[in-house]
Amino acid sequence: MTRAAAELGPDFVPRRAPLTHTVELDGEAIVLDEEQNRLHLLNASATIVWMCCDGSGTLAEIATDLADAVDSSPEQLIGELVALARTLGAEGLLDGVSADPGPHGIEVAQVEVSGPV
Amino acid sequence: MTSRRLRYTTPARRFGSYAFALTASSTPYPDHFDILFDGFETCDADCEGVRSIEILQDEGGEELVMIDEEVFARDVVLGRSASTLVHTLTRQMIEACDGLGIHAGGVVRDGIGIALPAHMESGKSTLTTGLVRAGFDYLSDEAVILDWKSLMVIPFPKPISLDPGAWPLFPELEPHAPLPPGYKDTQWQVPPSAIRPDAVGGPCKIRYFVFPKYAEGAATRLTPMRRAEATVELAKNTFRFNERPRRSLDALAVAVQGTDCFQLDIGDLDTAVGLVSELVGDGQ
Numbered sequence: 001m002t003r004a005a006a007e008l009g010p011d012f013v014p015r016r017a018p019l020t021h022t023v024e025l026d027g028e029a030i031v032l033d034e035e036q037n038r039l040h041l042l043n044a045s046a047t048i049v050w051m052c053c054d055g056s057g058t059l060a061e062i063a064t065d066l067a068d069a070v071d072s073s074p075e076q077l078i079g080e081l082v083a084l085a086r087t088l089g090a091e092g093l094l095d096g097v098s099a100d101p102g103p104h105g106i107e108v109a110q111v112e113v114s115g116p117v
Numbered sequence: 118m119t120s121r122r123l124r125y126t127t128p129a130r131r132f133g134s135y136a137f138a139l140t141a142s143s144t145p146y147p148d149h150f151d152i153l154f155d156g157f158e159t160c161d162a163d164c165e166g167v168r169s170i171e172i173l174q175d176e177g178g179e180e181l182v183m184i185d186e187e188v189f190a191r192d193v194v195l196g197r198s199a200s201t202l203v204h205t206l207t208r209q210m211i212e213a214c215d216g217l218g219i220h221a222g223g224v225v226r227d228g229i230g231i232a233l234p235a236h237m238e239s240g241k242s243t244l245t246t247g248l249v250r251a252g253f254d255y256l257s258d259e260a261v262i263l264d265w266k267s268l269m270v271i272p273f274p275k276p277i278s279l280d281p282g283a284w285p286l287f288p289e290l291e292p293h294a295p296l297p298p299g300y301k302d303t304q305w306q307v308p309p310s311a312i313r314p315d316a317v318g319g320p321c322k323i324r325y326f327v328f329p330k331y332a333e334g335a336a337t338r339l340t341p342m343r344r345a346e347a348t349v350e351l352a353k354n355t356f357r358f359n360e361r362p363r364r365s366l367d368a369l370a371v372a373v374q375g376t377d378c379f380q381l382d383i384g385d386l387d388t389a390v391g392l393v394s395e396l397v398g399d400g401q
Binding site for chain 1: 220259278346348349352354357359362363366367373374
């Protein structure tokens with residue numbers, strides 16, 4: 001059963017979509033959506049949350065876990081986490097969330113050798 | 118009907134599993150190509166798999182490029198087959214190579230490799246040529262190819278292809294071959310040995326990824342890039358990325374670790390060469 005991204009709330013248990021592959025450099029994640037063959041570059045904050053999206057806890061629980069680390073309160077964080085989860089879900093990166101229509105992320109076009117064909 | 122009085126053949130040249138030998142009915146083409154591709158190792162022309170390249174003139178006066186007996190290209194402008202053939206061989210060599218190919222120029226000095234990834238028309242051949250003239254060794258002006266396992270650069274020393282906009286910067290590199298004038302009317306094909314003997318560098322690790330971007334009148338400056346940002350740009354400049362996206366992304370991420378990455382806006386070549394030289398130390 002899939003949910004619309006806009007319906008996600010604090011009780012949602014986020015899990016990275018099966019056809020995503022992540023590499024991390026200096027705290028920033030590059031997520032390859034293998035279904036769409038597109039890339040997503042996440043900033044440091046989003047990367048921390050993304051790495052927590054392993055299906056083991058709700059957004060509210062993740063907010064609680066992260067609150068100490070970022071010197072904030074769960075109440076302050078939860079709104080940001082829900083907004084981020086909705087964005088990631090709408091881009092097709094979360095399991096069980098239907099992506100919004102249209103291409104998402106960064107296209108990796110075929111690279112041609114320079115010069116006349 | 119085509120002329121079949123072919124007599125002159127280059128030594129076979131090899132890059133990885135791709136090898137070719139060029140035959141023509143007179144000496145200028147084979148001689149020219151033997152110099153253009155002198156950065157590649159020679160191999161036995163009788164080996165299995167050596168591609169047979171022929172340049173012929175048909176009875177209508179058109180020039181034909183044939184590969185393994187099939188007409189590959191034809192041109193009414195005599196001599197222009199030279200550029201066509203350089204690009205064809207470049208493409209086929211890259212396609213045949215089992216490595217991670219990045220659309221980039223590449224140079225090395227004192228074992229420090231610099232890749233210059235960019236789309237077409239970004240000035241990578243011009244910058245590469247300027248750096249080799251300044252003392253760097255040449256790796257390629259088109260494809261920095263990394264061994265999948267070691268991520269060492271496999272030099273791909275094709276002839277440097279200079280567009281007309283770059284010609285005034287390198288007047289000393291104008292080719293002077295006894296070929297019909299079409300051979301240099303759209304691009305100069307310059308062997309790295311024309312810049313200086315032994316200009317071709319050896320395998321190395323990339324220490325700097327510098328993304329050149331030429332714009333007339335632009336201030337020439339290096340701007341640091343985040344490694345993740347650079348990795349995405351590298352993916353966009355990787356040959357056949359979509360055929361093996363996960364493997365390519367993993368390899369690119371490892372290749373970028375431990376490097377410094379920059380965008381290089383170029384309005385002036387000498388300034389750009391100076392900035393890149395400073396990255397590795399003067400070395401002179």
